[in-house]
Amino acid sequence: MPIDLDHDLNPAQREAVLATTGAVLVIAGAGSGKTRTIVYRLAHLVEQGVSPEAILLLTFTRKAAQEMIMRAGALLGRQLPKASGGTFHSFAYGVLRRHAVDLGYPAACTVMDRGDSEDVMAEVRRELGIAPQDKTFPKRGAVLELLSKSRNKETPIGDLLGREAPHLLPFSGDFATLAEGYASFKAARGLLDYDDLLFLLERLLTERPDIAETLRARYRYVMVDEYQDTNMVQARLVRHLAGPAGNVMAVGDDAQSIYAFRGANVENILRFPEDFPGTRVITLEENYRSTQPILDLTNEVLRQAPRRFEKNLRATRGGGSVPFLLRPFSDFSQAELAVAAVTELAREHPLHEVAVLFRAGYQSYALEIALNKARVPFQKFGGIRFAEAAHIKDVLSILRLIQNPLDLPALTRILEHVPGVGKRTAAKINAALAAGNQPALDKAVKRHPGAGELFAFLDDLRSGVYPPALLVERVMVFYTPLLTRAHPEDYPRRLAGLEQLSQIAAGYASLDAFLADLVLENPEEGEGGVKRDTLVLSTVHSAKGLEWSAVLVIDLVDDRFPSRHAMASPQDMEEERRLLYVACTRARERLALFAPQRVYQRQSGTTVPATMSLFLRSLPEHLFTVWSEGYPGMAGRGAPSLTGDRGTLSSPSGRPAPSFPDGLAAAPAGAGPADPETARPKTPPARLGYCRHKIFGEGKVIGDLGEGKLRVNFQGFGLKVILADYLEMLPEPNRAGV
DNA sequence: GCGCCTTAGTTTTTT
DNA sequence: ACTAAGGCGC
Numbered sequence: 058m059p060i061d062l063d064h065d066l067n068p069a070q071r072e073a074v075l076a077t078t079g080a081v082l083v084i085a086g087a088g089s090g091k092t093r094t095i096v097y098r099l100a101h102l103v104e105q106g107v108s109p110e111a112i113l114l115l116t117f118t119r120k121a122a123q124e125m126i127m128r129a130g131a132l133l134g135r136q137l138p139k140a141s142g143g144t145f146h147s148f149a150y151g152v153l154r155r156h157a158v159d160l161g162y163p164a165a166c167t168v169m170d171r172g173d174s175e176d177v178m179a180e181v182r183r184e185l186g187i188a189p190q191d192k193t194f195p196k197r198g199a200v201l202e203l204l205s206k207s208r209n210k211e212t213p214i215g216d217l218l219g220r221e222a223p224h225l226l227p228f229s230g231d232f233a234t235l236a237e238g239y240a241s242f243k244a245a246r247g248l249l250d251y252d253d254l255l256f257l258l259e260r261l262l263t264e265r266p267d268i269a270e271t272l273r274a275r276y277r278y279v280m281v282d283e284y285q286d287t288n289m290v291q292a293r294l295v296r297h298l299a300g301p302a303g304n305v306m307a308v309g310d311d312a313q314s315i316y317a318f319r320g321a322n323v324e325n326i327l328r329f330p331e332d333f334p335g336t337r338v339i340t341l342e343e344n345y346r347s348t349q350p351i352l353d354l355t356n357e358v359l360r361q362a363p364r365r366f367e368k369n370l371r372a373t374r375g376g377g378s379v380p381f382l383l384r385p386f387s388d389f390s391q392a393e394l395a396v397a398a399v400t401e402l403a404r405e406h407p408l409h410e411v412a413v414l415f416r417a418g419y420q421s422y423a424l425e426i427a428l429n430k431a432r433v434p435f436q437k438f439g440g441i442r443f444a445e446a447a448h449i450k451d452v453l454s455i456l457r458l459i460q461n462p463l464d465l466p467a468l469t470r471i472l473e474h475v476p477g478v479g480k481r482t483a484a485k486i487n488a489a490l491a492a493g494n495q496p497a498l499d500k501a502v503k504r505h506p507g508a509g510e511l512f513a514f515l516d517d518l519r520s521g522v523y524p525p526a527l528l529v530e531r532v533m534v535f536y537t538p539l540l541t542r543a544h545p546e547d548y549p550r551r552l553a554g555l556e557q558l559s560q561i562a563a564g565y566a567s568l569d570a571f572l573a574d575l576v577l578e579n580p581e582e583g584e585g586g587v588k589r590d591t592l593v594l595s596t597v598h599s600a601k602g603l604e605w606s607a608v609l610v611i612d613l614v615d616d617r618f619p620s621r622h623a624m625a626s627p628q629d630m631e632e633e634r635r636l637l638y639v640a641c642t643r644a645r646e647r648l649a650l651f652a653p654q655r656v657y658q659r660q661s662g663t664t665v666p667a668t669m670s671l672f673l674r675s676l677p678e679h680l681f682t683v684w685s686e687g688y689p690g691m692a693g694r695g696a697p698s699l700t701g702d703r704g705t706l707s708s709p710s711g712r713p714a715p716s717f718p719d720g721l722a723a724a725p726a727g728a729g730p731a732d733p734e735t736a737r738p739k740t741p742p743a744r745l746g747y748c749r750h751k752i753f754g755e756g757k758v759i760g761d762l763g764e765g766k767l768r769v770n771f772q773g774f775g776l777k778v779i780l781a782d783y784l785e786m787l788p789e790p791n792r793a794g795v
Numbered sequence: 796g797c798g799c800c801t802t803a804g805t806t807t808t809t810t
Numbered sequence: 811a812c813t814a815a816g817g818c819g820c
Binding site: 117118144145146147170171192196199251252254255315316318319416417418419420476477478479480481482576577578596597598599620621622623632636659 | 796797798803804805806807808809810
Binding site for chain 1: 815
């Protein structure tokens with residue numbers, strides 16, 4: 058059954074699908090059927106007789122690429138396992154693992170995640186003796202971030218510091234020293250960070266024209282999605298892979314460029330027609346996702362952006378309700394109001410069709426507590442990743458050591474489980490291994506028999522080539538006793554995570570592909586994307602490319618959204634604006650923007666007046682329906698209905714009054730009088746002392762966080778924040794040393 | 796040197 | 811909330 062392009066696509070989409078030769082740039086506005094266009098183009102190419110092997114599709118996540126290839130297969134009625142798709146990083150690693158030796162790297166390389174890179178950076182700083190004990194020296198995470206940015210933007214570190222962190226300019230020399238030390242440390246041990254993957258692939262393509270030619274001959278049709286979020290190396294890689302006369306299509310939306318912080322360069326998409334002379338530019342402006350009132354708002358958000366491809370989104374759907382602008386009294390009542398709004402919207406849409414979006418991960422904490430209290434199930438994107446959980450990393454570390462014995466972060470992780478061994482000893486053993494210093498190794502093993510056991514186990518695992526799933530099983534047998542000892546009460550949950558890991562491993566034939574994929578494309582905890590009837594919480598960045606029937610955006614006040622870090626720089630502010638644009642264009646039918654009138658300030662411990670986000674302040678009022686919450690306990694408690702036909706403020710008649718449950722807009726429990734300064738619960742008198750918890754056992758209360766929450770230090774479990782209700786207070790410690 | 800505790804000072808976004 | 815460094819016992 059041939060694909061019906063005339064019926065399934067609009068003229069602009071069809072043009073993009075049919076333009077299979079030469080360079081094509083598709084400017085695809087939000088919700089304009091971009092994915093559909095790529096899917097049809099893939100299918101069309103194959104239908105025209107192009108071999109799937111000749112197609113390379115680079116996207117932002119591997120999942121997105123696989124889904125598009127799968128959908129193209131569904132159109133054709135046959136799967137396309139030979140088509141290549143993935144992220145730049147995963148594609149780069151795929152090529153590099155076959156050619157590491159050509160670049161002078163060890164045959165077995167390890168791809169590090171952010172945490173591993175930080176561990177390496179800390180060790181390099183210690184070894185080089187850079188600013189020891191200097192508390193003003195930036196932390197390893199900050200150092201790494203700035204050096205990575207300097208690499209990705211291809212700007213000398215001194216210049217970058219001058220522009221983005223002038224207070225660190227005195228450390229400019231130290232940064233340069235660290236950059237060198239970090240690079241050589243990695244190279245000597247076959248460690249690759251995210252940036253290395255891109256730059257090494259470029260080096261390979263430049264130094265080995267024969268390999269570049271082989272790749273070009275294979276991938277005759279290159280497609281790059283989300284081109285607005287590529288950085289300079291990635292653009293050069295595209296040029297290398299396509300060649301001057303290649304068939305290359307870039308798809309993207311300059312208005313949705315939100316990754317400049319990690320070196321992405323909007324100029325790439327703006328300049329694509331110059332990079333590939335003769336480029337055909339196709340603009341998709343018809344929006345199939347949102348209703349017109351939502352688009353009116355998003356078009357206006359964008360209207361002030363300085364340089365862009367001209368486009369104006371037009372809705373193809375009729376009707377729709379005007380977006381809400383809600384002004385909760387504080388960020389605390391914002392959480393309560395958002396829960397009430399979600400509850401109400403859930404009567405109209407399945408819960409997984411509702412999402413709450415925010416600028417930064419921490420901004421959902423208050424909401425998460427409120428949701429737990431209201432027993433609303435939710436799933437958070439952009440939070441802790443499956444592969445970053447301690448027990449998962451432990452097992453992965455052993456697997457990594459099988460193929461790369463010099464993997465310092467992995468070695469350190471595992472050796473820290475051996476009693477009497479810490480970072481220092483681990484680094485020494487690693488150095489001895491790297492230098493081939495056998496006597497030093499023997500000495501260390503003699504001193505720490507546990508380390509010897511580990512090495513024997515590793516040698517055993519290395520004795521043959523085993524499938525990853527089998528290796529995971531064997532490592533679990535070795536590791537489970539350690540886990541149960543470290544977490545006597547909590548280990549079942551962690552074991553379940555490890556079971557999941559072994560499931561994932563079963564899908565791989567080779568160990569290095571398995572390990573690299575986990576680092577390059579984190580599966581979400583709980584496996585398999587969207588859970589039914591579960592509210593979605595997400596950072597705006599993680600929400601890219603997704604859509605929901607109803608979207609709430611919270612914390613839309615200056616310093617939060619836009620982020621405080623961006624407020625000083627006009628360029629960064631433009632990115633914040635685009636971020637808001639991305640957030641609002643995720644909504645199909647309902648959009649509610651929350652701008653609390655007051656927010657909690659950590660420094661002072663009080664709530665202070667907040668300024669509504671600059672981007673909202675500059676919008677004409679007719680674009681939304683405004684509702685302000687009164688002072689707690691006073692008039693104005695009635696909340697608006699979000700499900701009315703035209704966003705009316707009173708409950709629409711003829712429906713079961715869908716206003717929020719009574720009292721939801723009131724001050725949180727434990728609040729003092731209705732005075733703004735004291736509306737937030739002040740920290741009650743500290744109840745420090747000793748306590749017992751059902752699961753964690755005996756502990757010492759070392760802090761009172763208010764709202765009934767205590768910070769408790771449990772023996773063997775460390776610091777936990779626990780609700781006082783779950784604790785039995787003890788007059789005296791029963792055990793010594795608690 | 797390790798490991799555990801305390802204290803002081805920062806917290807954006809992600810492959 | 812998380813990191814890093816200093817103190818202290820082993």
